[in-house]
Amino acid sequence: MDGDRRAEIARVGLVTCLRGLVQAVLALAVGIPLFVMTVLSIAFIPLGVGVFLAPASLSALRSFANIQRMWAAEWSGVPVPLPYRPEPANAHNPFRRLWWMLSDPATWRDLLWLVVNMPVGLALGLLPACLLVYGVEGMFVAPWLGQITAYGWGPFWPLEAWGIVGVVAPVALGALLTAVSLPVGPWILKGHALVAQALLSPARTALAERVRELTETRTETVDASAAELRRIERDLHDGAQARLVALSMNIGLAEQLMKQDPEAAQELLAEARSASGQALTELRDLVRGIHPPVLAERGLDGAVRALALSLPLPVEVGVDVPGRAEAPVESAAYFAVAEMLANVVKHSGAGRAWVRIEHAGDRLRMIVGDDGVGGADPASGSGMRGIERRLAAFDGTMAVTSPSGGPTVVTMELPCALSSPKTSPSSGTG
Structure with missing residues (x-):
């Protein structure tokens, strides 16, 4: 030895x-x-x-x-x-x-x-x-x-x-x-x-500034999480929960009418079946709003393409991400893109939009653009401010270029390490 x-x-x-x-x-x-x-x-x-x-x-x-x-x-x-x-x-x-x-x-x-x-x-x-x-x-x-x-x-x-x-x-x-x-x-x-x-x-000053930024980001993230929980609770209370209560009442009433008025009982059961389908749809939409199943199954590429296909305007999607990010980062990136595309549909008056997602230098970059009227201002709407808070929780950044008359281009970045590399990136039109 x-x-x-x-x-x-x-x-x-x-x-x-x-x-x-x-x-x-x-x-x-x-x-x-x-x-x-x-x-x-x-x-x-x-x-x-x-x-x-x-x-x-x-x-x-x-x-x-x-x-x-x-x-x-x-x-x-x-x-x-x-x-x-x-x-x-x-x-x-x-x-x-x-x-x-x-x-x-x-x-x-x-x-x-x-x-x-x-x-x-x-x-x-x-x-x-x-x-x-x-x-x-x-x-x-x-x-x-x-x-x-x-x-x-x-x-x-x-x-x-x-x-x-x-x-x-x-x-x-x-x-x-x-x-x-x-x-x-x-x-x-x-x-x-x-x-x-x-x-x-x-330097010490840089560390102190970093602590201050993290404190602010943590506060904003906690507030955003609390608001998200309230939204989920409100959606459950006003949507699926109300339908399930009505469904239970209809089934109970149908049980009472089964012997006296079978036709009325049958109509109530039909209404109950329709209500159960609507409640199930609302629950699926709510779960999709929390974490889309397609995101877990197909990753950011497939989830964004599926999202683009559901929009009422053509969206060109190009993704060059040779791997999978961590689930929280992937979720934040997906919802940031989804919120930006929702803003395009609601406010831009655009005829087309495009999404570019790439990974370079340990950073995930997402670019969402449209040919609409422009004039987008992050300070004037809660949607973009919500995106900034979501990205800030991961040390991410967002920059908006939107002159009057368009086009609008929003560049979002997240620090990100990849795993499970794919054989090749893909791109196409959704």
């Missing part, structure tokens, strides 16, 4: 040396060009060209910082959460994208980390390998080199020309240094990860 443990320590130490060398090389080979490119692109913003160059360089900086976050977690067990603000729906606009990045405090923390990481990453990255190399040099090179030349070589040169001491002392110190370097290397690498964690993690 001791031999296996020593072999594992040696393996981990060697891997740590390689990882440290990779970090040291990237700290300079990537850090210096990226820093120069980022600073110049920001300086060129007043000239116009920086509007396009700065987002590209800042995106590269974020990618480089995200690599360090990943390595810190995987190599040293040091988690470094992502501090970036959510990407706005209109980020394709270069000015909006530039403002989104420059106004995010995490961007400037990334830039500070890039500057600090050049010397720190170089020093801490090289240190494990240097300790190991100098230890090996002390055991196998320094004693004999000192006997050949009067100048010696390496960190042991003062001892190398002292006869037998010049042989034994470097070997002993080299062995000690080699033995220490293997278990100490991972701790040095972890020190580098802790530096990254201190600079790349969300």
